[in-house]
Every structure is written in C-alpha cells, then in structure tokens.
Amino acid sequence: MELLLFDAFNGLIVGFFYALMALGLSLILGLNSVINFAHGGFMALGGYLAFTLVPVIGFWGALILAPFAAAALGILAERGLVRPLYGRDPLYSLLLTFGLALILEDVTRSIWGAQGLPFAIPNFLNHPLSNVYFFFTGYRLFVIIVTAIATATLFATLRFTRLGICIRAGNADLETVASLGVNIYLLRAANFALGILLAGLAGILAAGQLGLTPTMGASLIMPSFVAIIVGGAGSLIGSLLGGLIIGVAAGITTAYFPAASEVVIYLIMAVVLVIRPRGLLGQEGLFE
Amino acid sequence: MSVEAAETRERIRAGSNLASRGGERLGFAVFAAILLLAPFWLPLVGSYTDLGTRVLIYALAAMGLNLLLGFTGGLSFGHAAYFGLGAYGTGLMLRYAGPNMWLAVAVGVLLGGFAATLVGPVVMRRRGIYFAMITIAIGQMFYFIAVRWNNFTGGEDGLTGFQREPLTFPGGSIVLNGPRFYYFVLFFFAIGVFVLWWVLNSPLGRAMVGARENSRRLEFLGVPVERLTWISFAISGFVTALAGSMSALLNNFTSPLDLYWQLSGYFVIICVLGGMRNFWGPFVGAAIYVVMQDYASSLTKNWLSVIGLMFMLVVLFFPRGLLGVLARRRSG
Secondary structure: OHHHHHHHHHHHHHHHHHHHHHHHHHHHHHHOOOOOOOHHHHHHHHHHHHHHHHHHHHHHHHHHHHHHHHHHHHHHHHHHHHHHHOOOOHHHHHHHHHHHHHHHHHHHHHHHOOOOEOOOOOHHHOOEOOOOOOOOEHHHHHHHHHHHHHHHHHHHHHHHOHHHHHHHHHHHOHHHHHHOOOOHHHHHHHHHHHHHHHHHHHHHHHHHHHOEOOOHHHHHHHHHHHHHHHHOOOOHHHHHHHHHHHHHHHHHHHHHOHHHOOHHHHHHHHHHHHHOOOOOOOOOOOOO | OHHHHHHHHHHHHHHHOHHHOHHHHHHHHHHHHHHHOHHHHOHHHOOOHHHHHHHHHHHHHHHHHHHHHHHHOOOOOOOHHHHHHHHHHHHHHHHHOOOOHHHHHHHHHHHHHHHHHHHHHHHOOOOHHHHHHHHHHHHHHHHHHHHHOHHHHOHHHOEOOOOOOOEEEOOEEEOOOOHHHHHHHHHHHHHHHHHHHHHHOOHHHHHHHHHHHOHHHHHHOOOOHHHHHHHHHHHHHHHHHHHHHHHHHHHOOEOHHHHOHHHHHHHHHHHHHHOOOOOOHHHHHHHHHHHHHHHHHHHOOOHHHHHHHHHHHHHHHOOOHHHHHHHHHHHO
16 A cells, blocks of 8 residues: 555656646647647756756756756747748648757757766755655655646736736637737747746756656656647646646556556557547647 | 649659659659669669668658658658557567568568557547647557567567568578568568559549648548548558568567657658658658768767758758659749
8 A cells, every 4th residue: 555655656746747848838839839849858958957057056046047048948949940930831840849859869968978867956855754654755745846836827827917818818819919919929939938947847856856867858758748638738737637647647557567657648548539539628629 | 722732733643653654654664773773783882782671661661651641641750650560560470470471571561550540540530730749649659568568579678589581482482681681672662662652543542632732621522531541541550560570670670769759750751851742752761861870870979969950951941852842843
C-alpha cells in the first residue's frame, strides 16, 4: 500500500511537469496555430540556464530569471522563424519547430555535455516532511506549490488582464481582434513567450527532481502531447487535467507492472480518442 | 484556388503518367537504367552499394508516406512506427521462426500495415495539425512497446541475433551478398512503387487528391472523405512497412530508433525536400538526405544541428521542394 502511494505520488509530481508543458503547448497551439515541437528544447534550456545561473545568483534568483531568459529566446525564435510562416500550410510551421527542436537538443549537448548533470536544490527542501511517508519531501511539496501558483497566475492573467482578454478573444476570432486595432503579431509573440515561460519553469522544476540531460526535452514532450489530446484541444483546464491524469496513471502502473508505465499513457489516449474523440473537455468540432 | 488546382492536376499528370508521353518515357527509362546499374557506377564515383540500398529504402518509406502526406493531405508525423514495425516483424520472424526470407518480409509488411489500418479510424476524422499530433503520439506507443518488451524485442539495445538468410526458390537458393541484396531490395522497391503509382492513377487516387484540395466539396458529391483518408493511411502504412522490413535485412539489426518520432520527422522532411506534390519527389529527397547523412556524419558530430538547419532552410526558402521548383520552371 505504501509502495502504491509512493508510486502514485511520484506520478503526480511528473504529472505536474506534463501539465506545465501541456499548458504552454496548448496556449501556442491555440493562438499561434503551431505545434511547438521545440517546446521540449526550451524546457531543457530553462533547466540548463538555471544550472548555470545558480552559482551566480542562487537558486531563488535562477528560479525567477531562467524562465524569462528562455522566454526571451522564445520571442527571438517566434519573431525570426515562426512568424514568416503564419497563414501558410500548417505543415511548414511543424517542420520548422521540429528542426528547431533538433538544433536546441544539439546545442544543449554541445554547451553542457552529453552526460547528465545533477541540479542542486536548497538543503531544507531535501528533507522528508513525514517519517511514515518518507517520499513526501519538501521539494515535492515545493513543486506542487510552484505549479499551483504558476497555473493560478496564468488563469488570472487570462481572465483579468487586457493581454489575457486579447488572447482569449484571439482564440475565438483572430480576424475580429485584428480589426479592432490589436496588433496581433505582438499578441502572438507575447502568447508564444508566455508558453515558453511555462516550459522554462517546468524545466527547472524537473531538473531538481530528475536531473539534467540533453534529451530531457525530447522525452517529456510526447506525454505533454498526450496530455493535450486526453484533456481536449482548445481547453487549458483540459490540458492541466490531462497531464495530471496520465502522470498518476503512469505512477500507479509502475507499482504493479513497471514495464508498461509508459505504454499505459498512450493506451489511455487511444481509449479517450475512441470513446470521446474531442478529449475530456475539448471543444466540439475543433480540428475536425 | 481553381488555378492552383489545375496546376496541381498538371503536376500530378506530369509526375505519374509516366508512359503517356515520349519525353517522360525516355526519362523513366534513364531513371530505371540508373537504378539497375547502380552497383556498377556507385564504386566508380567513390561510393558503395549499401549506400544505394539505403537510398532505395528511405525513398520507398517516404514515397509510401507521401501517398498520405502529399496526395491525400494527411500530415502524418508517425510513420516511423510502421517503418519500425516492418523492421521488427521481419527481424523477429528470422530470429524466432526460422530462416524463411519470404515469410519474414511478409510478416513485417503485414505487421506494420495492419497497425496502420487499425490506427486509421482513430485519426481519419481529424485534419491539419491535430492529425499530426495524434499520429505522432500513437507512434510513440509502439516505440515504448519495443523498448520495454525486453526479453522479446531486445529492449533499448535493439534486436540482434538474426541475419539475412539465403533466398530460397522451388529450384534452389541465392545467397544475398553485395549487389545481389541491392537487386533484392530494388525488386521490392519496384513492387511498392508500382502499387503507389497504380493507386494514384486509379479513380481512388483521383478522389484522394480531391480530398486534399477540397474535402468539403467532395463530401457534398457523396465521396466518403474519411474512408478515403483511412484507405490512404493503410496503403501508405503497408508500403512504409515494406521499407522497414528491407532496412532490418540491410543492417541485420533493428533499433527502437527505427520507431522513434524523430525518424517520422525525417521522412516528412525528405518528402518536402524533394517535392511532395510530385510522385518522384520523395525519391530525390531521400537521395539527398542519405548522401548528406553519409558525408556529414564523417565530418561532424553535430549531425542533429545539420539536419535541423536543413529543416529550417527548406521550410523558409524552398517549400516547394526540388522537383516542385523544376516542374514550375518548366511549366511557366
């Protein structure tokens, strides 16, 4: 029983990483109409930038600064590479971010090395909070809190700020938003940056839990796709929920049948696609 | 729209109705001769036969994908799955069921092809980028099965312990070494290409192109667009699985990377690089890709950056692909 709880809890933490990734991907999928294959690359970049920044400005500084650094690089990529492709066949933007993903992985490997790096977290976060449930460490609680704050901030931004209102309106009808005088190119850049910001944050949190490897992006991005498909395209809450569901499901499967812990994610996706093709909370008719 | 459709129709005819015009018949004869004589001229230009075999394999995989991608308009980013299943099917048969080459190839093709046929109904309703996301995610499922089913598939290290066996006929057998294996692959390549050519020149193929150009109009005409996408997905899966089966025999080895999503992306860029609106486009793309990989991997360790850069350059400056540009120049 304790082992099951341990694995399920582990899965929940990984599910938070999936959810943060999926939220960013979902934002970009909505307003930029791009599947950002490079999302995993930006996530790894966030983790590695934090790794480099920690000795200079400390853990807390890096936690704040590294996601913004990743987002700044995201804006560059959006302005220089993705933007010329808006309005063209969606195939091209897919291929572009695909190429960018390969380059980011290779650059990460060239700069920081192919070997995995340990990511040091403050000592007080390392201790278990409970003697019985030894796996409930401070860091895991920290991951949950930070993710909750980030998600709450995101939803508040979308709900209450002018930027958020523009993003939501743009998802509904971009042409009308443009005709009302909003600079949609700027809006799309901001939206892209917001997505990358979340990816960078996920990168740092994942680094503290799983360590840093150049391929961490490539291995975390596919479950994030699954999270979006399970939760339903067009729904941010769906993406959040999808990430947590598949994370916990993978964790529970680890307890009983470790070999199937990855496959089960895709089985859940297949079942959802057959029973409810638009996903749990997805908009009907989107992408059909 | 209608101008573009007419132009596309023209390009398809130019690409596929090979026997209809004198010039193109000549072109096809030259092309066939180049392929048939490859084991003789490849060493003369400082290359080797296996490189030619690899071009055929990648070309067949990409041409299979292109039936769906370029001619039906389905953005599949998951075709490595069917390629890899073809490879594993063949490898597993040779390892566990004995040295029958014909049977091994057949099992590989059927495994990959039926997997695609099963996946088809799940994705056929979707269009555009969501189609891409679902196909790539489903493809990953097969990757993890291969990685985790350790004692059967060899897990992360790949499947070893099998090799190309002599090809048995009722009257004897042939050992498939060097150029003979090239001709073995060329034989299956020809079969796969003929199937694709035949489909594209049938009313079914015309309807697929129609589904790409204007699926709504086709629906109003009573054509079942979803079923067309499914059929295209299935045929394309069978052909790509055939290529995967050949790949297992070439390397005497299959790796889980044969199923990995990055390979799916490589297949797509091969189609775009050569020109995905053109029947032979993926062949040209495969030739460029394989030769480039061969040279680049001897020069630099940063192969990923090289191919990543190629993705970007093709997309930003060369989206019609090589044959697309040539066809356009000739017609205008």
